[in-house]
Amino acid sequence: MNVKSFVKKYTMVIALVVVFIFFTVWTEQKLMLAQNMSNLLIQNAYVLVLACGMLMCILTGGNIDLSVGSTVCLIGAVAAQLLSKNNLDPIFVICFCLFISILIGMWQGFWIGYIHIPPFICTLAGMFLFRGIGRKILDSKTIAIQQVDGSKGKKFLDIFSSYIDVPGLDHSWTIQAEGRSVEVKLSAFIAGIIIAVALLAITVINRAKKAKKGYKQTSAISQFGKILVIDALILAYTWKLSLYKGIPVMAIWVLAIVLIYAFITSKTAFGRYFYAVGGNEKATKLSGINTNKVYFMAYTSMSLLAGLSGLLVAARVGSVNGDTGNSFEMDAIGSCFIGGASAYGGSGTVGGVMVGAILLGVINQGMSIKGLDNNWQYVVKGAVLLIAVIFDVVSNKKTGKAG
Amino acid sequence: MAEFILEMKKITKEFPGVKALDNVNLQVRPGEIHALVGENGAGKSTLMNVLSGTYPYGSYSGDIVYNGETCQFKTLHDSEEKGIVIIHQELALIPELSIGENMFLGNERKGAFGIDWDRTYHEAGEHMRQVGLKEEPTTLIKDIGTGKQQLVEIAKALSKNVKLLILDEPTSSLNEEDSKMLLDLLLGFKKEGMTSIIISHKLNEISYVADKITVLRDGSTIETIDNAEHNIDEARIIRGMVGRELSDRYPSREHNISDKIGLEVNGWTVHHPIYTEKKVVDNVSFNVHRGEIVGFSGLQGAGRTELAMSIFGRSYGTGISGKLKIDGQEKELKSVRSAIESGLAYVTEDRKGNGLILAESIAKNTTMARLEKVCSKGIINFDKENAVAEEYKGKLKTKTPSVQQAVGNLSGGNQQKVLLAKWMFADPEVLILDEPTRGIDVGAKYEIYCIMNDLVAQGKSVVMISSEMPELLGMCDRIYVMNEGKMVAEMPAADATQEKIMSAILMSDKK
Numbered sequence: 001m002n003v004k005s006f007v008k009k010y011t012m013v014i015a016l017v018v019v020f021i022f023f024t025v026w027t028e029q030k031l032m033l034a035q036n037m038s039n040l041l042i043q044n045a046y047v048l049v050l051a052c053g054m055l056m057c058i059l060t061g062g063n064i065d066l067s068v069g070s071t072v073c074l075i076g077a078v079a080a081q082l083l084s085k086n087n088l089d090p091i092f093v094i095c096f097c098l099f100i101s102i103l104i105g106m107w108q109g110f111w112i113g114y115i116h117i118p119p120f121i122c123t124l125a126g127m128f129l130f131r132g133i134g135r136k137i138l139d140s141k142t143i144a145i146q147q148v149d150g151s152k153g154k155k156f157l158d159i160f161s162s163y164i165d166v167p168g169l170d171h172s173w174t175i176q177a178e179g180r181s182v183e184v185k186l187s188a189f190i191a192g193i194i195i196a197v198a199l200l201a202i203t204v205i206n207r208a209k210k211a212k213k214g215y216k217q218t219s220a221i222s223q224f225g226k227i228l229v230i231d232a233l234i235l236a237y238t239w240k241l242s243l244y245k246g247i248p249v250m251a252i253w254v255l256a257i258v259l260i261y262a263f264i265t266s267k268t269a270f271g272r273y274f275y276a277v278g279g280n281e282k283a284t285k286l287s288g289i290n291t292n293k294v295y296f297m298a299y300t301s302m303s304l305l306a307g308l309s310g311l312l313v314a315a316r317v318g319s320v321n322g323d324t325g326n327s328f329e330m331d332a333i334g335s336c337f338i339g340g341a342s343a344y345g346g347s348g349t350v351g352g353v354m355v356g357a358i359l360l361g362v363i364n365q366g367m368s369i370k371g372l373d374n375n376w377q378y379v380v381k382g383a384v385l386l387i388a389v390i391f392d393v394v395s396n397k398k399t400g401k402a403g
Numbered sequence: 404m405a406e407f408i409l410e411m412k413k414i415t416k417e418f419p420g421v422k423a424l425d426n427v428n429l430q431v432r433p434g435e436i437h438a439l440v441g442e443n444g445a446g447k448s449t450l451m452n453v454l455s456g457t458y459p460y461g462s463y464s465g466d467i468v469y470n471g472e473t474c475q476f477k478t479l480h481d482s483e484e485k486g487i488v489i490i491h492q493e494l495a496l497i498p499e500l501s502i503g504e505n506m507f508l509g510n511e512r513k514g515a516f517g518i519d520w521d522r523t524y525h526e527a528g529e530h531m532r533q534v535g536l537k538e539e540p541t542t543l544i545k546d547i548g549t550g551k552q553q554l555v556e557i558a559k560a561l562s563k564n565v566k567l568l569i570l571d572e573p574t575s576s577l578n579e580e581d582s583k584m585l586l587d588l589l590l591g592f593k594k595e596g597m598t599s600i601i602i603s604h605k606l607n608e609i610s611y612v613a614d615k616i617t618v619l620r621d622g623s624t625i626e627t628i629d630n631a632e633h634n635i636d637e638a639r640i641i642r643g644m645v646g647r648e649l650s651d652r653y654p655s656r657e658h659n660i661s662d663k664i665g666l667e668v669n670g671w672t673v674h675h676p677i678y679t680e681k682k683v684v685d686n687v688s689f690n691v692h693r694g695e696i697v698g699f700s701g702l703q704g705a706g707r708t709e710l711a712m713s714i715f716g717r718s719y720g721t722g723i724s725g726k727l728k729i730d731g732q733e734k735e736l737k738s739v740r741s742a743i744e745s746g747l748a749y750v751t752e753d754r755k756g757n758g759l760i761l762a763e764s765i766a767k768n769t770t771m772a773r774l775e776k777v778c779s780k781g782i783i784n785f786d787k788e789n790a791v792a793e794e795y796k797g798k799l800k801t802k803t804p805s806v807q808q809a810v811g812n813l814s815g816g817n818q819q820k821v822l823l824a825k826w827m828f829a830d831p832e833v834l835i836l837d838e839p840t841r842g843i844d845v846g847a848k849y850e851i852y853c854i855m856n857d858l859v860a861q862g863k864s865v866v867m868i869s870s871e872m873p874e875l876l877g878m879c880d881r882i883y884v885m886n887e888g889k890m891v892a893e894m895p896a897a898d899a900t901q902e903k904i905m906s907a908i909l910m911s912d913k914k
Contacts, residue, residue, distance in 0.1 A: 070448055118649050215786055271776045276771060279760030286718060286749065286771040287825075288740040346762055 011391060012340060012352065014227065014357045023366030030369050031362075033178055034244035037237065041303035042161070042316060044361035045250045046072070048310040048333035051339070051353045053305035056298045058336050059265075059274040061345035063119040065299060067108065067126030068306045068332060070309070074134035075101055080320040083153045090156035094311060101307020104130065105300035109169030110274030113295035120123040123299075127329075134320040142321035145314060162314030164247040177243055179291065185246030192238025196231040203227050262350040267282065274298065274361060278345025335360055338388040359384070407468070408433040408598050409567060414453055414465035418445075418627040423449045424463070431567075431600060431615075434595055434724040436525045438439050438613035438630075439602045442644055442816075445619040447602045469567075473888040486566030490556045492575060492842070498545035502536075503527035505544055506559045512851060516736055516909070530558040534588060549703070557588070568592070568599040574608060575842045578702040578703040578870055582714065587614045604844060605871075607638040616645035625871035643718035647831030653877030654849065656856040660880060665864030666833040667746070671725030673706075673713040683709045687725075691833065691864040696855060699868040699881035700904050705886040707868045708752060711835045715749035716742035730832065733868050743772060751821055752838035752868070754815075758822045761811030765821050766792035768810050772829040794826035800850060816847025823854060834858060835866040840874060852878055872901045886911045 023031045030036065030274075050068055057063050075097050082093045108126055111117040146153030166187040173184045210217055224315050240245055265271040276284040277294045285291050291349065309328070339356025341348025360381060367377050390396065409431040416424040424446045431437045439447045439500050452458050454467060456476030456878060467474045469485060470592055476482045479489075496505050503524045512522045527540035534554045538547060544555065560568055570589075575580035586608055589599055603609055609630075615701045616628040616635065626709035628635055641652075673684035691697045699707045712719035714727060716739035727734055729745050736742040738753050742749075751757040759768050760837045770777050777788045799820040803813060810821055819839065826834060836855070840848040855878065859865055875882055875896070882899050884892040884907045892907035 095460060159814065213786070267783055269778045269783055271779060272767070272774060275763065275767075276760060279763050281528075282754075282757045283751075283760055286715075286751060288716070288738070288743045289771075290738075290740070313905070346760070 010356045012338065012359065015202045015388070016355055016362070017276065020362055023362060023369075026223075027366055028367045031289060032240075034240045036184075036365060037240040037250060038244045038371065040358075040365050042248050042250050043365070044357060045254045045316070046313050046328060047331045047335055047357045047361065048254050048354060049257050049305050049309050049312065050328060051335040051357045052257055052350060053302035054329075054332040055261070055276055055341055055348055055353050056338050057119070057302055058333075058341045058343075059345055059348055060298050061278045063112075063295075063298075063345070064123070064329070064333050065108070065126075065302045065306075066120070066123040067104075068309075068329035068350055069325040069327055070127045070130035070134060071101060071104055071303055071306035072310040072313060072328050073322065074104075074130040074137070074305040076142070076314040076320040076324050077134045077137040079156070079311055079314050079365055080145055083145055083156050084143055087152055087352055088160060090152055091228070093152075093156065093400060094159070096299050097311060098304060101303045101310070103198065104307070105303025106296070108303060109299035112175070113292040113297055119295075119299070129356055132321075134324075138320065138322055140322060142319050144319040145220045147318060155313050157318070158249075159314055160250055160253065162249050163245040164249065164252075170171055170246060173177060177239060184244050185242045185244075187239045188242035188246045189235075190234050191247060192241075195238075196234050199231060199234075200227055207380035226285070250316070253312065257308070265350055270297075275346055278342070278347070280335070280346075289353060322346050329359065331357075334385045337392075338385055340392060343389070356388070405445070407431060409454075409471060410452070410466075411454065412466045412469075414450065414463055414466065416449055416453055416458060416463040422623055424453070427465075427619065427624050429596060429617055429624070430627070433598055434486070434596050434878070435598060435614040436589060437598070437600045438609040438616045439600060439619065440604075440606070440609060440616060440640055440644055441619035441625075442846055445644075445844075446622040447619055448571055449601070451571060451602065453487055454482065455479055455487060455569065457489075475729060483563055487566040487569070488560040488563050488567070489559060489569040490503070490553075490571065490573065494549075494552050494556055496544045496552055496555060498551050499543065499804055501541045501543055502531065502538060502547075502555050502558075503540035503554060506530065506540075506562050511565065524561065527558070530561045530879040531555075533561055534558045535584070548581075550577050550584070553577060553581075554588075557585075566598065568597060569602075569816050570599065570706055571602045572604065572842065573601065574603065574605060577824060579872070580702065581610060597682050600886065603841065606640050606845075608680075609640065610635050610637065611832075616640060620644060623715070623906040639846055644844070652845070652849065653874075654853050654856055656860065658694075658863075658880060659860070660695045661691045664690050665693045665695075665729070666691045666866070667728040667731075668714060669726040669728075671710065671714070673709055673720035674722035676719070676721050683720060683888050684713060687885070687890045689890065691866055691891075693832075693862050694859050695880045696859055696867055696878055698875035698882040699866065699885060700870075700872060700875055700882055701872065701885035702908060704887075705885040705908075707885050708837055709888075710885070711837055711866070711868060712747055714742075715739060715835065716745060718749075738780045739908070743829055743831070746828050746830075746832035747835070748826040748833070749835045750837060752827050752841060754818055754822045754888060758825075759810045759818060762877075763807055764792075764797070765801070765806045765808055765810055765813075768829055769795055769824045770804075772825055776828070789834060791828060796829060798827075799824055799854060814847075816843035816850075819843055819847065820854075823851070827854075827858075832865070833864045833866070835868070837868045838870065839867065840869070840871070848874075873902075874902055876900075884908060 054065060057065050078100060079093055079097050082088045082096065083090065108122055111122045112119045145156060147157065147322060148154060164187055170185045170187050171183060173186060174181055175184055265274070273289050273294050276289060277291050281291055310325065313324060335357035336348060336353050337343060337360055339348070339353035341353060363380055363384060364377060368378065409429045411427065411429040414424050414427045419443055425665045427446065429450065441447050448580070450571060453463050459477045460475035474485065487851050506527045507523055510518050514522065524540040529541060531538065534557050536551060536554050536558065538551065539671065544552060573585055577585065592599065598688060601613065610633060613630050616630050618625040618640065623893050628643065635681050646719065648809065667690040669688045671684055671687045672682060675681040686708060700708055709719050713723050717723055718739055727736065734809055736747070757762060766788050770788050777784050777791060789806060796806055798801065801817050801820045802819060813821065839851055857867055867875065867879060877897055881898045882894055882896055882904065883890060884904055886908045889911065891911040894903065
């Protein structure tokens with residue numbers, strides 16, 4: 001692979017590295033502090049989750065879901081209300097909330113998929129509808145989730161926003177790092193080692209399998225090079241996590257969602273249909289694929305993830321108010337387009353979208369550390385989105401329909 | 404006046420990795436109709452795009468001398484100012500605007516306050532009369548047929564004061580009647596002194612209309628044939644195009660028609676999806692035996708495509724009634740999926756719009772209609788998928804470096820092969836091929852015919868819808884003729900002639 005095609009393929013990854021180095025230098029390495037690295041993930045968990053769902057919608061033809069932020073608010077409100085006012089069991093509350101979000105998704109998916117209401121309009125309506133209902137449930141107040149030990153609220157928080165703690169392993173070792181004495185949460189780093197080794201092993205096994213069947217291989221240097229870079233990043237990141245409270249439970253939720261969506265989009269027939277609809281809906285229909293159902297599923301899954309994000313956000317903040325989830329949809333949409341999803345549908349990967357989301361996250365985090373005000377963050381986000389899409393269109397011309 | 408109105412000298416144009424044009428020369432005399440022929444990918448359209456400034460000066464090497472001066476066109480606008488107008492194969496008209504608005508789009512007739520609509524429609528009307536259009540200039544483009552839209556494009560060119568008119572495949576989507584009208588119009592313009600360049604795959608039209616024929620092959624000029632007497636036969640042109648004699652344009656096959664009927668349709672009626680009282684297909688019955696190729700002839704709008712699509716899982720129309728039997732078993736195909744599963748395949752006439760996903764790879768397009776065949780438990784086996792794509796690439800001789808290539812990068816003939824591969828992979832018993840050779844070159848056509856012969860040799864039933872009568876006569880065992888939604892004739896191909904088919908259509912019009 002020559003330099004040019006390498007740059008083309010990994011444009012956004014390179015951009016992420018550049019932005020990361022820039023903020024590390026600018027914040028005098030404060031960005032690299034264990035606490036900041038840990039927070040980077042927790043604060044952006046909702047974006048990562050929402051972006052997966054948004055990708056499915058965008059794949060079907062550049063369609064977006066504007067109602068996401070409102071659904072986050074509505075579900076957060078329902079959860080807070082049931083936990084704090086009705087004192088219900090957290091497991092039941094979670095199931096109930098996810099059930100409601102599926103219903104919301106089916107509602108939107110039905111109109112969009114089967115009645116062919118344009119998604120922009122249908123979800124704009126949803127944005128008003130669900131925000132209104134959410135505020136009504138909150139009665140225009142802020143509802144806090146109880147944090148007293150043993151309360152239902154605390155249990156709920158534990159499910160989403162606690163840290164993994166392995167007794168015996170995690171409190172035995174204290175070192176000097178980042179200019180202070182830190183108790184190393186070894187479990188995080190051990191998990192990192194296990195994942196890194198597993199990735200390497202899978203690659204080796206897959207290559208051996210391919211070699212045995214005589215299939216074409218990608219070059220060993222590029223494939224192992226890639227895996228080693230990823231492994232190094234995993235080890236570095238989990239080491240940082242082990243220096244600050246260990247593995248956040250939220251990371252496991254996010255990882256699970258990302259892996260599931262990555263699997264669906266790249267390996268399954270069901271996922272292939274989303275690309276097909278976005279690539280050419282008429283041809284897809286005439287290939288015997290139920291395109292209505294594809295739209296229906298895209299919006300149902302989007303709302304389900306919005307509901308999950310509502311729970312994640314409620315747990316992280318510890319309270320819900322009428323403005324919770326405001327403009328979350330825009331973060332998710334931005335991540336998708338920065339991450340290389342086509343604005344006309346039919347192309348985009350979960351991996352790319354994750355890079356996009358993390359890029360936005362790093363910019364946010366870096367600017368917050370420097371203490372720049374919120375308004376500037378909007379300016380920078382807007383500029384990055386525009387530059388990313390311009391770059392994509394100019395360098396790849398892959399959108400086709402536009403060029 | 405110079406001897407040549409246009410001289411293109413030593414034009415060389417390279418795309419990354421490909422030399423599309425290699426030292427091409429073209430000389431056009433004033434007032435002649437000059438045809439440009441060649442297989443797909445020979446460089447005809449590229450050459451015309453160089454001429455019109457779509458590929459700007461500097462992106463190619465060589466000289467363009469027009470009316471005695473060397474031109475350096477940087478945009479389409481530059482060439483239009485000199486009176487060079489190109490009409491592309493895909494019409495550039497906006498359906499929701501009127502004929503007049505389309506005609507002056509980007510070239511509006513301005514008055515003191517914005518657009519002068521009276522002048523716009525008056526001038527539009529004049530140009531429309533020149534091309535023989537009797538519609539009102541305020542009629543919307545979407546309300547007139549493709550043939551008339553093509554005429555609007557020509558009228559639009561006239562409004563730009565055209566001196567050299569370039570037509571890229573002007574008749575590819577027209578029926579014979581409309582094509583004839585368009586060609587006669589060109590001959591009329593020629594008498595008035597206009598020069599035209601026409602790109603076409605339809606060789607009979609070329610020998611009818613062209614004075615000179617320049618043959619391109621693989622990006623180079625092969626020869627310029629003088630056709631002043633209009634006596635050049637098609638075989639002569641084909642020899643230049645493919646570099647060999649293509650003595651038999653239709654491959655022969657053994658006729659092994661089985662007694663078993665693959666597809667039988669009785670009393671099939673389909674209503675228009677929007678104007679639901681209108682019958683698009685009216686009480687049509689037909690059958691196809693196993694091992695038989697049955698042709699469907701008719702003018703455009705005869706209802707053939709609509710018939711095929713309504714059979715194919717009701718993908719067209721409403722209020723569908725009638726009986727359908729596959730292999731003697733009565734079926735009710737309510738969805739495309741059930742049609743595919745019952746062994747039916749419909750290969751669309753519109754491969755870019757309805758058939759393929761251009762941005763996706765050959766492999767993904769090939770498996771699309773039956774993805775489950777390369778899946779286990781819903782998970783795609785990519786190795787298997789690629790193996791399937793490779794297999795069909797070999798079978799159909801698709802020209803591509805890799806099956807990972809995006810279909811949009813292939814030539815028309817190879818795209819058609821991928822589309823065929825997709826439906827062959829679906830493993831149907833009955834294939835309906837709708838205009839399977841539209842817009843592809845002679846060599847690729849021949850290969851498609853061979854594939855059709857292979858299919859019937861395997862005992863499958865093939866329905867071929869085509870607007871090119873010679874092709875139906877050359878390939879089919881039996882021919883049905885449709886007109887205005889009704890079945891008007893059925894004849895064995897051995898007895899059929901173009902005259903018989905046309906008279907069947909015309910007779911039914913009189914009734």
